[in-house]
Amino acid sequence: xxxAVSDRFVATILFYSSDKQVLLQDRVGISKCGEEWGFFGxxxxxxxxxxxxxxxxxxxxxxxNLTDFEFFRMFSGVLPNGQKVTAHVFLAPLPSMRLFDQxxxxxxxxxxxxxxARLGILDMDKKILADAAFFLNLK
Numbered sequence: 001x002x003x004a005v006s007d008r009f010v011a012t013i014l015f016y017s018s019d020k021q022v023l024l025q026d027r028v029g030i031s032k033c034g035e036e037w038g039f040f041g042x043x044x045x046x047x048x049x050x051x052x053x054x055x056x057x058x059x060x061x062x063x064x065n066l067t068d069f070e071f072f073r074m075f076s077g078v079l080p081n082g083q084k085v086t087a088h089v090f091l092a093p094l095p096s097m098r099l100f101d102q103x104x105x106x107x108x109x110x111x112x113x114x115x116x117a118r119l120g121i122l123d124m125d126k127k128i129l130a131d132a133a134f135f136l137n138l139k
Contacts, residue, residue, distance in 0.1 A: 008085045011053035012041030013069060014132050015094040022116050022129065023094055025061075025105040033080045036120030039128070040108075041087075050088035063101035068092055072132060077124035089128055091136070 015023040024037040031038075040061050044053040051071070058066040069092035076086045094110075102108055111119065113133040117126050 008079075008083055009044045009050075009088070010041060010085060011044050011050045011057060011088045011090065012039040012128075013054050013058065013066075013090040013092055014039055014072070014128065015092050016132070016136060017094040017110060021094075021110040021112055022132075023097070023108055023110055024116055024119070024121075025102075026107040026109065028106055030105055033122060034120075035122050035125070037111075037116070038121060038125060044088070051090075054088070054090050061102065061104040063103060064095075064099055066092065068095070072135065075124055075128055075131075077122075077127070079122070079124075085124065087124065087128070089132075091132060 017023075023040075025040050027035050027038045040058060041054055042057045042061075044050055045056075048056070054069070055066050058064050069090045072089045072091045074086060074088055076084070079085055097108070100108070113129055117129050121129075
């Protein structure tokens with residue numbers, strides 16, 4: 001019997017504001033790999049497309065009906081626990097945060113892309129931030 005951890009497939013979203021900020025979730029207390037901050041999203045369930053997964057996750061985590069978003073790209077990496085992860089990353093302009101009713105995590109906060117990259121986030125999330133900032137011309 002193998003002791004290897006199976007690969008993980010997730011859908012995640014980067015909400016960005018017109019003033020070049022990104023919304024992150026305070027993950028202290030719910031962290032799976034020691035990260036203090038992260039994007040909203042989660043595991044893609046069996047039979048679910050990445051798009052269906054991100055819509056479901058945002059409904060569960062923020063009580064928000066996500067409609068204005070686009071697929072960005074896939075990222076692959078290895079988590080600190082050795083598990084391989086493939087993230088289907090979506091981008092969305094940040095709606096009014098008053099529309100969100102956060103159900104998961106301690107808080108959420110806006111950061112500049114540079115500030116976010118210096119937080120306790122996963123290495124793969126740092127790569128996502130850098131690529132998204134370049135793509136969105138937000139640096």
